Amino acid sequence: MKINKENIPVAMEGPGTIMRIQDNFGGMTICFNEVPKGTDFGPLLNGLQNNSCHCPHWGYVMSGKMLVTYDDGTEEVLSGGDMYYLPNGHTAIVQEDIKILEFSPSKEFNEVITHVGKKMAELGG
Template sequence: MKIKKEDITVVKETPGMILRKQEGFGGHTIAYHELPKGTDFTPLLKGLTNDLCHCPHWGYLFEGSMQIIYHDGSEEVISAGEAFYLPGGHTLIVKEDIKLMDFSPTTELNEVFANVEKRMTELG
């Protein structure tokens, strides 16, 4: 199975941000996101277990950099050109505008996206 980036369904778009995701990849969802510097998922994860993303992600960062903060307080920066694995129990802050593709288990990802949408609505 294959799909072009442009054919992945856009689920959210605002100036400077595009979130795309497509289910149906062997129980996983493929996502392609473009996020601006300063994007911080931390407040959007409130309400999930430990107020963190519990969904694992495997991916590749095409552009920019992002800081990952794990449940144990450890941190790392992922930069353009790096493949990554993020286990459950993390948050993400965009340090430089990013373009990334990742693969995540559909059930867990949908739980996280539902919480993010709810929090975005609450925060206005």
């Protein structure tokens, strides 16, 4: 089973943003995201438990930088070349335009992305 990045459906596109999402790829959801500096995921997660993402993610940062904050208050910066695991209970702010490839369990990912879609509609985005 394989897929070319260009064949992953575009789920969202905007200034500096392209989010490609392939659901249920072997039980995981694949995302290839390009997100601009200054993007704060916090407001989109408001209303979820602890106002944070409850979906774990495994990924690779191709370029850019992102500050991740965990529910326990710890923080770490993900930078180009980093492979990562984000357990449930996190949020993030993009510090430099970022390109990431990410894998997430489809069930939890769909719960979070459905919530994010509703928040974007509420916030007018």
